[in-house]
Amino acid sequence: MCVECHSGRDQQGNILDSQRYMGAAIPFTAPWSIDWATRAPRNKGLPGYTDADAQRLLTEGSISRRGVQLRAPMPRFRMTPQDAADVTAFLRSLR
Numbered sequence: 001m002c003v004e005c006h007s008g009r010d011q012q013g014n015i016l017d018s019q020r021y022m023g024a025a026i027p028f029t030a031p032w033s034i035d036w037a038t039r040a041p042r043n044k045g046l047p048g049y050t051d052a053d054a055q056r057l058l059t060e061g062s063i064s065r066r067g068v069q070l071r072a073p074m075p076r077f078r079m080t081p082q083d084a085a086d087v088t089a090f091l092r093s094l095r
């Protein structure tokens with residue numbers, strides 16, 4: 001599901017192939033008052049993230065490489081170590 005938030009879309013809302021995982025504005029906001037991010041950055045290749053950073057991000061509730069909790073709507077992922085390693089390998093494999 002990473003692709004849903006982290007990809008650019010056309011006017012009809014379809015994900016553009018060239019913009020997959022390249023980052024995008026979040027086109028909606030929260031109905032209640034919480035700290036909400038307006039943009040999902042590029043995650044293709046997980047730039048700036050070591051494998052250890054990526055493991056922490058995906059297994060410990062979406063702690064960024066800088067050690068801070070990422071804002072909604074980034075989900076607070078609690079994957080198994082194997083799932084996190086698989087997602088990391090997938091994102092790094094993208095060209």
Ligand code: HEC
Binds near residue numbers: 026039
């Ligand atoms: C529901 C929308 C949504 C989904 C699904 C989502 N993200 Fe995010 N992601 C965000 C938003 C919004 C941010 C920015 C959070 C912030 O600025 O605090 C973010 C931030 C990130 C960052 C931080 C980059 C940095 O600058 O440190 C990474 C890495 C990331 N996401 C990876 C993923 C991965 C991997 C998946 C799938 C397993 C995923 N995201 C799924 C919305 C989403």
